[in-house]
Amino acid sequence: MADNGLGHQARSGQGGEGLLFLTDDQLRRGIEAMFFAYRGFTADPDRILSEKSYGRAHHRALHFVHRSPGTTVNNLLDILGVTKQSLNRVLRTLIEDGLVESKVGVKDRRERHLFLTEDGRELEKVLSEAQRKRMRAAYREAGPEAVAGFRKVLEQIMDPEMRRHFDQLKDGV
């Protein structure tokens, strides 16, 4: 049976006219928009990274260490949602290359606290500026109200646990 564009959620109850944005068709368009947009979202940093033989995983690590200087490895694992071994491989190359510094914890000396070096901050800046440039153009085109809606929907799409991390990044922590 072909998709008629009327999802059961939109069809049920209330007459439906005000719920047209919940049709399966609208939802599918949103899904496709997320897919295509995410490609653009990562395209600019990816280009820069491939020149330096780093990958997206390195960018993510740099981003969140920049964002929460002194964060522990465990906290980073939580945020990134990957295994210790997977993160370790990335982190090790960043430390070897002098972009990230790992300092033994003062209070708890088992922990390692992560910081960007000067070089690390520099690369992070190049990457994030490339990414922001595209976002800035998109935001400007779309306007402030669209941006508010954009953020609102994205927050709702997140898993609750990710939402918690997102909220905790709000300021310094």
Place this chain on the structure above:
Amino acid sequence: MADNGLGHQARSGQGGEGLLFLTDDQLRRGIEAMFFAYRGFTADPDRILSEKSYGRAHHRALHFVHRSPGTTVNNLLDILGVTKQSLNRVLRTLIEDGLVESKVGVKDRRERHLFLTEDGRELEKVLSEAQRKRMRAAYREAGPEAVAGFRKVLEQIMDPEMRRHFDQLKDGV
């Protein structure tokens, strides 16, 4: 130097009050929201796929073949933005498993036209319904105006070429 949250774009000209949504800080929040939201966006289908020992690449192929039945391999390559070899690996398993059918073109017999089989349609439905369920909840929470803004910003983030593909999917083609 610490990030003061005032991007140069927002700082320059016009007094700035109306442009606060363009600060580097706001842009960074948007970037993080995209990152966390995309994880949620793919989480549900990923779970289902891993049970069937398929991956996200299979989902994408199923999605776009479902969306444009009879599409050629070349067109699919364009949309997905991967190499022939990469797509072929995925497509081959889907054809072997009887989820996708490949038919020699009538007008140009070099081409192969791709279709979902009954089984393919079934899996696609399970996957997309899982994904839509989350989007539906997010849309409902955020409301129609937020959804319009969400879509508007996403369209601006896309590369022009991807935007073209996105627009061409609007209806049947």
Place this chain on the structure above:
DNA sequence: TTGGAAAGTCAACAAGGCTGACTTAAACTC
């Protein structure tokens, strides 16, 4: 002082990207 948490390491593997080289069949062009 001992149990367990945090961190790190090694090995092996898989998915899904990539490049390059090559074949086959069909269509197009001169």
Place this chain on the structure above:
DNA sequence: GAGTTTAAGTCAGCCTTGTTGACTTTCCAA
């Protein structure tokens, strides 16, 4: 009709980034 181009498919080999599992070292806290 011969030669070129195009669409698809295949083989081989590589890389990144994810996974499990097993193990060690360090060291805090009960």
